[in-house]
Amino acid sequence: MVPAAFVFGDSLVDVGNNNHLPVSLAKADFPHNGMDFPNKKATGRFSNGKNSADFLAEKLGLPPSPPYLALVSNSSKSNSSSQFLTGVSFASGGAGILDGTADKYKQSIPLTKQVEYYLAVHESLVQHMGSSGAKQHVTKSLFIIVIGSNDIFGYSGSSDLRKQHTPQQYVDLMASSLKDQLKHLHSYDARKFVFVGLPPIGCCPSQRNQNKTAACKEDTNSWSRMYNTALQAMLKGLKAELNDISYSYLDTYAVVQNFVLNPSAHGFTEVKAACCGLGNLNAKVGCLPISHYCPNRRDHVFWDLYHPTEAAARMFIDKVFHGAPQYAYPMDVQQLATVGA
Template sequence: MVLFHLALFLLLMKPNDSVGAPGVFIFGDSLADSAEMLGLPYAPPFSDPSTSGQQTLQGVNYASAAAGILDETGKQYMGPTPFNKQIEHFQQTVSRIYTMFGQNSTAVYEYLSRIVIIVSIGSNDYLNNYLRPDIYSTSSQYTPLAFSNLLVQQIAQQLVTLYNMGARRFVVYSLGPIGCTPNQLVGQSCAERVNQMVVLFNSALRSLIIDLNLHLPGARLSYVDVYGILTDILINPSTYGFSVTGQGCCGVENGRAQWNCIAGATPCNNRNSYIFWDSLHPTEAVSRVVAQRSFLGPPSDIYPLNIQQLASM
């Protein structure tokens, strides 16, 4: 039985030998992206019944809209799954993997050490927590610096928990320039106060990734500078083929930015010309740029290794 499970593991890995990662597991919020360039099938959501089968080995998506690093973030919506709960779901997946491998700890360890963990979370801890004083008290309890430290201390524990479960390869995305989303614009200008908060978080997150690489044996964590990539797109939109920068393709009504797409409205026809899909989320065209620069980019985009390098080690 053990030999059968080990053969199954090797068979599943074979089609992706050129990339090196047998599976991709995604954590985060509605900004999380499935890493198609790894050559793997789209990871099904954890809630999908099929994730209990053998295709689990090729990846699972645990991301949840409105989710945050903090458990209470997004509580005003219908039950987002915070990062801590997503990690609990991953533990359930790992237990299933042990069963599939006939409880062969060596084979499971080898498998988990080669998967890629994608983490894209934190925006909602600002948009749906710190910047909502009508619902949350965090902005009166913490300075922006203290709040960023709180978030990074928490995500540090969460990443170490995943490491302790066997994960070794991580791609952690920074926050983008939230103050430049249509939802946060002040007239035609970015909300610099909000962007300054994000910069504090991103700086602490990058330092954390460097520190974890130094202190977690065998771990390989990469930090993606989404803030820098998106800022470049916003400053030089025509270079990337974009012409509409401050308005969502489906999220504006009577000149007012909407949080989500407008019910019953027809989205713009030239969506590839838009940077934003609605008032917060980028279009697929923008996500493609971020994905390409994450996969193949230089250290200024993703540090210290890009996804291709990380997956093929």
């Protein structure tokens, strides 16, 4: 449907970039991660199997976008641009929109750096296809942006940040910083964007575990909603400024809230506890080789402290890809793919 998918984001869509960051604390290259992946191996995806970027690629008829750091570390050839042709993933566990967000994970690729890496890929495509060929290729491709949760977790966990910024100021800073990066991408031929809004992150097991009743953390959820509102306002303004862009905003909040409030309608039986972990809600310790894991991953919305199961990721993409105006607007992903085709 499109020639390529370029993925920017955090651990929700990391497909193995962090495996190549020697001191990063945000890694998933060990069991029980990947236990339901095709070869039953941990790939660096924070999931029991595939993640939402994989399912989106499948729907688009593309192979999964490979991790950029794997491509550049394997590339002994001086010109390996052909491996970038169907897209690349720059996503990195722990990454944020704001540069300081990833500091607690020691090493991560913040959005600013992910965009720099894309510029190197763009240059490589220009060498390979010529500037007009590369431009035509890239303008038809999708740019998938899945980032912001770690910035909210960072705000929630830092009294310093909360002293410096009101919640509104902080989410506005996130949105304006993202806008700067989008303009940068646009100046290198990016035209079609998929924005994945923040889910109700206060409902993930790590946050519920902070409440005696295991209820969702309402302040974290309210900041997620506040950011989503700021993001949508920013996108409308950006579209007015750069009228050659098209985008699809995915209302992750509504989809995941629906899973949590009406689990049985979606085939889930467990919405609070993680499948893989230890302690209360399997949320005291993350998914490590020593952790317990649930026998039926399909029952659970959450795989570990923060991340959805493969089943939840697949269902999310099913809902937003085609024909769900309440979850994807101003157009769904399938419509976006056909723009300018």
